[in-house]
Amino acid sequence: DIQMTQSPSTLSAFVGDRVTITCRASQDISHWLAWYQQKPGKAPQVLIYKAATLESGVPSRFSGRRSGTEFTLTIASLQPEDFATYYCQQYYIYSSFGQGTKLEIK
Amino acid sequence: QITLKESGPTVVKPTQTLTLTCTFSGFSISTSGVGVGWIRQPPRGALEWLAVIYWDDDKRFSPSLKTRLTITKDTSKNQVVLTMTNMDPMDTATYFCAHKLWGLGGRSHFDFWGPGTLVTVSS
Numbered sequence: 110d111i112q113m114t115q116s117p118s119t120l121s122a123f124v125g126d127r128v129t130i131t132c133r134a135s136q137d138i139s140h141w142l143a144w145y146q147q148k149p150g151k152a153p154q155v156l157i158y159k160a161a162t163l164e165s166g167v168p169s170r171f172s173g174r175r176s177g178t179e180f181t182l183t184i185a186s187l188q189p190e191d192f193a194t195y196y197c198q199q200y201y202i203y204s205s206f207g208q209g210t211k212l213e214i215k
Numbered sequence: 216q217i218t219l220k221e222s223g224p225t226v227v228k229p230t231q232t233l234t235l236t237c238t239f240s241g242f243s244i245s246t247s248g249v250g251v252g253w254i255r256q257p258p259r260g261a262l263e264w265l266a267v268i269y270w271d272d273d274k275r276f277s278p279s280l281k282t283r284l285t286i287t288k289d290t291s292k293n294q295v296v297l298t299m300t301n302m303d304p305m306d307t308a309t310y311f312c313a314h315k316l317w318g319l320g321g322r323s324h325f326d327f328w329g330p331g332t333l334v335t336v337s338s
Contacts, residue, residue: 141320152328153325198262
């Protein structure tokens, strides 16, 4: 199985901050990684796929990057609606998710 | 407009078999490249991928749950059914179904999700 290690598990930040969430794969997954945002009581929504491609309709303050087996999601300037939980997902071999990062207002 | 919705029992007893149905609209699962998957999330927990079925009836399962899962599709009804045997309280979770569409490279993320259905395992 491919393990996805996501960090941090919790992140506190202010509106306007730039934040980065990291996901590391236990083996090479090429660029087959997606990032999702989930709000309480709702289904996840895709933000980025193929490591760096922005889903249609997602604000440009979200960006993704790959460096080997390490992937990052960056939010350039946090908005109030961005406080949520974020998950990475590999879909190279079957699928698996990271443990999530809860982004809280400081 | 693609929509999906999960349905099934809200409570099952330990050792029973769970049957969940995903009813969808806006696409056909007989279209080349289309897949429907199941993902679950325990209360206050992380997402866990369970299974996926593709337009050509190819099926993939989570290695840790493979022996307990079955997935089928009914193209005429626009439905995908997941069954999970030998339910345990640890299987209490919200179960989601989701759509995927292969692109270049033959892999894809889940782009549309149902709202989820909470299943509680309790005697």
